[in-house]
Amino acid sequence: xxxxxxxxxxxxxxxxxxxxxxxxxxxxxxxxxxxxxxxxxxxxxxxxxxxxxxxxxxxxxxxxxxxxxxxxxxxxxxxxxxxxxxxxxxxxxxxxxxxxxxxxxxxxxxxxxxxxxxxxxxxxxxxxxxxxxxxxxxxxxxxxxxxxxxxxxxxxxxxxxxxxxxxxxxxxxxxxxxxxxxxxxxxxxxxxxxxxxxxxxxxxxxxxxxxxxxxxxxxxxxxxxxxxxxxxxxxxxxxxxxxxxxxxxxxxxxxxxxx
Numbered sequence: 344x345x346x347x348x349x350x351x352x353x354x355x356x357x358x359x360x361x362x363x364x365x366x367x368x369x370x371x372x373x374x375x376x377x378x379x380x381x382x383x384x385x386x387x388x389x390x391x392x393x394x395x396x397x398x399x400x401x402x403x404x405x406x407x408x409x410x411x412x413x414x415x416x417x418x419x420x421x422x423x424x425x426x427x428x429x430x431x432x433x434x435x436x437x438x439x440x441x442x443x444x445x446x447x448x449x450x451x452x453x454x455x456x457x458x459x460x461x462x463x464x465x466x467x468x469x470x471x472x473x474x475x476x477x478x479x480x481x482x483x484x485x486x487x488x489x490x491x492x493x494x495x496x497x498x499x500x501x502x503x504x505x506x507x508x509x510x511x512x513x514x515x516x517x518x519x520x521x522x523x524x525x526x527x528x529x530x531x532x533x534x535x536x537x538x539x540x541x542x543x544x545x546x547x548x549x550x551x552x553x554x555x556x557x558x559x560x561x562x563x564x565x566x567x568x569x570x571x572x573x574x575x576x577x578x579x580x581x582x583x584x585x586x587x588x589x590x591x592x593x594x595x596x597x598x599x600x601x602x
Contacts, residue, residue, distance in 0.1 A: 373404045387465070396583070397543045409462050416466040423472055426463035427484050430456045434488035437552075438495030446570055447556025449495075450549060456488065457545040482521070485541060489517055492548065496573065503567070509577040516584025517544055523591035532598045537587030544580050551576035 377400075387406055416426070433456030440449030463481060467473045493514035500506030520540060527534035539547075555572040 369408050370404055373407055377403075394538055394543065396538055396579075397546055401546075402542070405461065406465075409458065409465070412458075413462050413465045413469055416462065417469045420470075421466065423463045423467035423470070423477065424480065426459045426466060427477075427481050430459035430463065431484045431488050432456075433459060435491050438491040440495075441492065441552065442495035442498040444499055444568065445556070446552050446573065447560055450552030450554075450556050453492065453545075453552055454549045457549055460485065460488070460545070461542070486518070486521065489541075489544070490514055493517065496577070503569070506569070506574055506577075509574060509581055512581035513544075513577045513584065516581050516586075516588060517541075519588025520584050520591070523588045523595070527591060527595040527598075530595065530599060532595045534591040534594050534598075536594065537583075537590050539580055539583040539587055544584065547576045547580060548573075 382403070415421075416423075433452050437449045437452035437456055440446075440452055460481075464473070467477055493510050497507050497510035497514070500510055516539065520537065524534050551570075551572040555570040558572070559568050559570065
């Protein structure tokens with residue numbers, strides 16, 4: 344990869360230092376608040392649930408941390424679809440940057456895209472604009488955005504066959520996690536078990552891309568940069584997401600046979 348201003352260590356490392364400090368500070372405040380007041384029930388957190396890949400406490404923290412932006416969206420009457428479309432644009436930008444090997448800036452674009460994706464539904468509910476039509480748009484945008492990111496990563500690894508395979512397998516697993524549940528719901532089956540759901544995949548990819556970009560800026564590779572953290576995240580997503588797709592499919596078949 345040829346060097347460019349996007350690979351400037353300052354551009355990659357400075358945001359990490361600032362945002363990591365802000366994240367840890369906010370997490371500390373939330374932990375103290377929870378210890379003093381106790382854990383509050385959050386319908387969205389209950390729906391998403393926690394897992395070994397992403398704890399429920401972190402989900403509750405994320406919802407709490409984004410609540411000021413949700414309130415601002417309500418106050419300024421920003422339509423939730425605006426956040427949905429912003430999520431797509433940012434994920435497409437992330438896909439382009441990742442395809443070109445700019446994992447630091449691409450990771451931050453992915454973080455911002457995931458942030459917009461996380462608050463569009465909250466703004467819709469707070470403004471009383473939740474609808475089936477909005478959910479359809481959100482689901483479609485989520486699929487396009489996520490596939491674009493995996494395609495971008497696959498393009499980067501196009502000359503590393505097993506890296507390309509991991510990106511393709513992770514993309515297939517991501518699609519099957521959503522498809523298997525949607526197919527089950529058509530028949531009235533609630534197949535929501537498993538791992539590597541949308542928010543978990545997003546968290547793993549964001550962390551891997553950002554910190555892999557930082558590591559590469561700090562310790563540049565001689566030749567092709569493998570970005571080991573990203574490969575590890577892809578392997579985990581490919582394994583758990585495809586297993587979840589199969590698990591939900593098998594569960595749906597058992598329930599239908601039982602009927």
